[in-house]
Amino acid sequence: MNDSNIPAAVSDAASVLQLPYPYLLFLGDATEAAFAKTAFGLRDWAPERCIAEWGCDTATVSTGLPRLSPKEARARGARGLVIGIANTGGVIGESWVPLLVEALESGLDIVSGLHVKLGSVPALKAAAARHGRRLIDIRTPPPNIPCGVGSKRSGKRLLTVGTDCALGKKYSALAIARAFKARGHAVDFRATGQTGILISGSGIPMDAVVADFEAGAAELLSPTADPAHWDVIEGQGSLFHPAYAAVSLGLLHGSQPDVIVVCHQPGRECVLGHPDFPLPSIAETIDLNLRLGRRTNPAIRCGGVSLNTALLEPSAASELMAQESARLGLPVADPMRPGAEFERLINSCLD
């Protein structure tokens, strides 16, 4: 597609704040919340930009926002439809296409973080041209990423890592960055996925980088900084993931973190979408990340564990965090539940 009607700045990750918001969040045909994490991320971390949700009739997931058609959303001020789905392969579902065309017809631009480019779908390309609307793909890495060099950079870095995909690495990093800032530290949240980029306004879509440049991209993302400055880097995938471990290892090597926080969702027993792959234990995840991370930062350590306890009652969550903390000998907290546990985790990371 020829992008001549897209402002040059839109292809620059640093310019996503110029995207056409407020947004209508599109849920596709999602029947599992984990696949709609982009929509949930925007609702939770950029609520001022989200006015409604919409999707196929078969979608059973909801962000809790009002459900509006593109025409209704446009009438209430929406300017863009954001595809709120992060599915396997990053593809545009066939069943979505007529709905996306309807959005274009209703006067909304479309913003996508999927691997597949919007303009590669002929019906969308034609409808966008017909109605003078924009198709905006934010999952395009910057050009000319260098290969990694591995040299130690000044500044401090924290990377969230996980036992799996889609269980809280982005939320944990956002919450930790916010807590560091609240304590007066100079800190940047570094986004590595489309939702993080939509939320923060900059970053590199690490899973879209050519593998040879993966570590180099991570080096670019958290550049040399003041020795007291923190980069809190959003993790991607898992070293144990049968499809995406390459992304995780390149990000780990290039980020050269001083501190990792291991993210896990209690009760998840298999890799999401890969029922034959049991999830690694938290201890195994810590051990492997430290072993591999030492290659570019021998001083790497684990600051603690972030548990996604969204499915538990508060008392059950507290009990579990205490048990796990005693078992692992590390602070264990749910960053979505402010309190003493989370403060201990932050103390440990800043130590």
Add this chain to the structure above:
Amino acid sequence: MNDSNIPAAVSDAASVLQLPYPYLLFLGDATEAAFAKTAFGLRDWAPERCIAEWGCDTATVSTGLPRLSPKEARARGARGLVIGIANTGGVIGESWVPLLVEALESGLDIVSGLHVKLGSVPALKAAAARHGRRLIDIRTPPPNIPCGVGSKRSGKRLLTVGTDCALGKKYSALAIARAFKARGHAVDFRATGQTGILISGSGIPMDAVVADFEAGAAELLSPTADPAHWDVIEGQGSLFHPAYAAVSLGLLHGSQPDVIVVCHQPGRECVLGHPDFPLPSIAETIDLNLRLGRRTNPAIRCGGVSLNTALLEPSAASELMAQESARLGLPVADPMRPGAEFERLINSCLD
């Protein structure tokens, strides 16, 4: 571009690159053999795919193959002209262009592993379009590579891995595949870099694949096969490399090897080009590859060690191989030195 000479696989949505051989080897204007090493590598490792050579009148280098014009070569069955040059900068010489156009006019596709894309030369792009020929840049991966799934595939797989880049993973895999074949096993060499792809006539340039699809590309490269069939897969990079480990891990996961052979060059103490990074030991390299490889093939084992002893005298090489074999408790051989050591390594891999 539609071309009845293209094997069906090439037009598949996602396919391993298939090259148009037999080849006419193009020597450009080379006056030093070192610059024509791609042509010499093809002559040495894929003589059955090479029927002739050709070049500018100023070229003084020869592979020893008959010199034929593109028209003559096409008449004798050639289907592609391979640029056999690896020059500084990876550029297409101006003096080559009229000859490459002549090759396209004569019905040959052009295959290049140079950095510069063939299609970036307007005269080549126009001639290819005019004559319905392909310009094949083998550093470009096939489109629509799927994400990895991790399911165990039938057939047996061997992957060469290394303590570093550029120390013999390709030659080891080629020699092992040849030895397997000599013993009557059904075997394919699976190429993962441009030279290997030219030699084997197919493959995927794994370092050019987008990171999210790295394991998926490796799965595509060694598909489900007869239970007794071997894929011998060319390794890339090293899990310990500060820039390229992502490539190595995706390849390891997606290849799900039954057997690894660890390649090392005695005397190399640091990562090539990264003097601050000491090379891992062979034992450490075995251990980490087995640990990570178990994720997609719990039965993974180390078949032995391939030492690149090109810089040693034969007696010193033999002594070193014996010492290392005793120390590691594994067969240790230099695949470039046929003999009892190499036979023991092959026995161990086939066990």
